[in-house]
Amino acid sequence: xxxxxxxxxxxxxxxxxxxxxxxxxxxxxxxxxxxxxxxxxxxxxxxxxxxxxxxxxxxxxxxxxxxxxxxxxxxxxxxxxxxxxxxxxxxxxxxxxxxxxxxxxxxxxxxxxxxxxxxxxxxxxxxxxxxxxxxxxxxxxxxxxxxxxxxxxxxxxxxxxxxxxxxxxxxxxxxxxxxxxxxxxxxxxxxxxxxxx
Amino acid sequence: xxxxxxxxxxxxxxxxxxxxxxxxxxxxxxxxxxxxxxxxxxxxxxxxxxxxxxxxxxxxxxxxxxxxxxxxxxxxxxxxxxxxxxxxxxxxxxxxxxxxxxxxxxxxxxxxxxxxxxxxxxxxxxxxxxxxxxxxxxxxxxxxxxxxxxxxxxxxxxxxxxxxxxxxxxxxxxxxxxxxxxxxxxxxxxxxxxxxxxxxxxxxxxxxxxxxxxxxxxxxxxxxxxxxxxxxxxxxxxxxxxxxxxxxxxxxxxxxxxxxxxxxxxxxxxxxxxxxxxxxxxxxxxxxxxxxxxxxxxxxxxxxxxxxxxxxxxxxxxxxxxxxxxxxxxxxxxxxxxxxxxxxxxxxxxxxxxxxxxxxxxxxxxxxxxxxxxxxxxxxxxxxxxxxxxxxxxxxxxxxxxxxxxxxxxxxxxxxxxxxxxxxxxxxxxxxxxxxxxxxxxxxxxxxxxxxxxxxxxxxxxxxxxxxxxxxxxxxxxxxxxxxxxxxxxxxxxxxxxxxxxxxxxxxxxxxxxxxxxxxxxxxxxxxxxxx
Numbered sequence: 220x221x222x223x224x225x226x227x228x229x230x231x232x233x234x235x236x237x238x239x240x241x242x243x244x245x246x247x248x249x250x251x252x253x254x255x256x257x258x259x260x261x262x263x264x265x266x267x268x269x270x271x272x273x274x275x276x277x278x279x280x281x282x283x284x285x286x287x288x289x290x291x292x293x294x295x296x297x298x299x300x301x302x303x304x305x306x307x308x309x310x311x312x313x314x315x316x317x318x319x320x321x322x323x324x325x326x327x328x329x330x331x332x333x334x335x336x337x338x339x340x341x342x343x344x345x346x347x348x349x350x351x352x353x354x355x356x357x358x359x360x361x362x363x364x365x366x367x368x369x370x371x372x373x374x375x376x377x378x379x380x381x382x383x384x385x386x387x388x389x390x391x392x393x394x395x396x397x398x399x400x401x402x403x404x405x406x407x408x409x410x411x412x413x414x415x416x
Numbered sequence: 417x418x419x420x421x422x423x424x425x426x427x428x429x430x431x432x433x434x435x436x437x438x439x440x441x442x443x444x445x446x447x448x449x450x451x452x453x454x455x456x457x458x459x460x461x462x463x464x465x466x467x468x469x470x471x472x473x474x475x476x477x478x479x480x481x482x483x484x485x486x487x488x489x490x491x492x493x494x495x496x497x498x499x500x501x502x503x504x505x506x507x508x509x510x511x512x513x514x515x516x517x518x519x520x521x522x523x524x525x526x527x528x529x530x531x532x533x534x535x536x537x538x539x540x541x542x543x544x545x546x547x548x549x550x551x552x553x554x555x556x557x558x559x560x561x562x563x564x565x566x567x568x569x570x571x572x573x574x575x576x577x578x579x580x581x582x583x584x585x586x587x588x589x590x591x592x593x594x595x596x597x598x599x600x601x602x603x604x605x606x607x608x609x610x611x612x613x614x615x616x617x618x619x620x621x622x623x624x625x626x627x628x629x630x631x632x633x634x635x636x637x638x639x640x641x642x643x644x645x646x647x648x649x650x651x652x653x654x655x656x657x658x659x660x661x662x663x664x665x666x667x668x669x670x671x672x673x674x675x676x677x678x679x680x681x682x683x684x685x686x687x688x689x690x691x692x693x694x695x696x697x698x699x700x701x702x703x704x705x706x707x708x709x710x711x712x713x714x715x716x717x718x719x720x721x722x723x724x725x726x727x728x729x730x731x732x733x734x735x736x737x738x739x740x741x742x743x744x745x746x747x748x749x750x751x752x753x754x755x756x757x758x759x760x761x762x763x764x765x766x767x768x769x770x771x772x773x774x775x776x777x778x779x780x781x782x783x784x785x786x787x788x789x790x791x792x793x794x795x796x797x798x799x800x801x802x803x804x805x806x807x808x809x810x811x812x813x814x815x816x817x818x819x820x821x822x823x824x825x826x827x828x829x830x831x832x833x834x835x836x837x838x839x840x841x842x843x844x845x846x847x848x849x850x851x852x853x854x855x856x857x858x859x860x861x862x863x864x865x866x867x868x869x870x871x872x873x874x875x876x877x878x879x880x881x882x883x884x885x886x887x888x889x890x891x892x893x894x895x896x897x898x899x900x901x902x903x904x905x906x907x908x909x910x911x912x913x914x915x916x917x918x919x920x921x922x923x924x925x926x927x928x929x930x931x932x933x934x935x936x937x938x939x940x941x942x943x944x945x946x947x948x
Contacts, residue, residue: 229764246427246593254591256429257533258452258876263799265766279665281590284740285753297761304756324762334759389945 221274222372223283225305228294229319230264233360237292238269240364240385244377245273255281264321266298273372292367294346294360295319296331303338311340313367315359317347342366342408349403355396365404375405424596430587431456433558433594434497434525437565441521442600444492445470447480449846450875451499452534453588454527458497459876473878476817476846477502481509484522489614491606492520493569500528500539501816505847507544510578514548515624517613518576520603521569527583530705531737534585536797536816538735540706542683545580549628551635552580552683554658558592560681566600571638575631584705586737587659636684643686644679645693653697654747655680655690657710660703663743670749685710694722701746702726705738765805773906773934774800777867778808780911780932781838784918791834791922792827796820796848798840799874800867811838818847821864825855828862834922835861841868841887842880849894855927856895863921864929867906869936877939884933891929900928907934
């Protein structure tokens, strides 16, 4: 069994925290995990890509071969399409629909979302709005962890305990918002699966 | 209840595995200068609880390297870290430290950046190790990064040479589980060393160099011992180095007839192992991240007895990093990439953060230059290199650390007006002071704009060596005329003053320095987080 995830977003959105939570919980299962991150210049508001590879057999390459990713998990709709060549024909895209318009030539959002939907299995969630509802707009990344939780080889409790250890240092209020964001993501996904847009 | 003792494991970045390996090798000190992708090695060591080794960021890679050599001289173990281009700065002590009689283990961890994720070139540090006649160890994964770093200290003491750990970005910044072993105790402080083995006067240096050359067969014998050769298919042999091994293993199940395989993790290149492989197979494919270092030596100048595929004959791309896809054609595997419909996606390059002081400084500089015809702005390495991109398009160059001032000085000497240098505070302290001294000595008609954000921002806001308040003292101390040295605030509110001052100094026919100062917005945010 293996699960290869492409994590996408914009520098500053918390892509690496998503990777840390999922990787941490999966490693506790005894799975092999490799988590390739982006540091340095690219983090400055630019497109960010991380590879997360998990398997109950050896994981060799730190990078996912193109066409092999089981999931593209994106914190931004345009970024969810940037690494499409990595997606397996049976893979899923899950993305926040809220755009980060820090560039002048951002494409038409409706057409963009239509393209995401047309890729096959796509889960589109208004994660940023849900995070605001959870009390911290920056917790959109944990909404998205909740959204894909059912695709991961770990239990909900394992993810919650990983969120607790990742965000405890930020204080009770931030931790609470992130946990609530995760639950809102769970619920939103159940709705979006029951009622495909 | 019974418990079984499991080996201790930790989930760490490749860089952190190097740090942990050094820590468990009993280092007394570690030094470095921040540079992606090497920064996390020292950051990890800085975050370990006291009492631990002395760990310090230094003015630059050269001073860091020299401090590490000093630790070795008195019999204790030391680590020095840098990115690949940092080794250019430290090249002088690096090359010469191979000629002294290394005492306590001296390990230099250098992180190369194939693909130039955060660098101005993709130079390959293995050439430097070869040039210095020392051992180079290249880990293939996080576990090897830990094990090889520990081993590097033993090898350094055994052969009395510095030993290089060559990392690449993908390993440096990839996280995985590492099993650790019990730590080695710190070495005792040594006696006064024999000065004749450390004073490289020509008479001593000739003797030391002959001695270094005499040790080369022993280094080679060691790399032959640890080379991993598996003879299988007589059609295809694959040579891998470092993380390229993983891309080969990734595809092994798809390769019907198992190729013969030589993995090289320790240099000098194990010649006998290469020859045994070459005698067994009809064709060799070389997979290595970086320059075609092994491949070029394999090809030599005369025709090779076997066919060789690699970067030099176009079977692999000659630049950029390897990945599981680009190695497929060289291994005879079909293209695996799915067809993706053409998408109209906008590029999203990195940019200065919202509220960045450099943005205010660039706005002021652009305003001050608006009436001028073709102002030349030489810039430097740091976040402010993003001033080359829209909406600023304010700089014409970025070559290497500190080059802004030297290049602007040269352009001014050649007659170009106005010549402007834009450099950050940490880069100035790293290697901007010496070219400024040149400009002072000559009273060059040059305006230097120092963007002082109180931190080494690009690499994650490490502290600078001196607090901002002391920067003007240093500049006055170098001899800059106090009438043409100004410190102003880089902010919206202070923009008019900054514009007026830059404008005035651009008109001054001599050397001026303008410091535009405000703390990095990311550092401010981090400090606020840490206070709560």
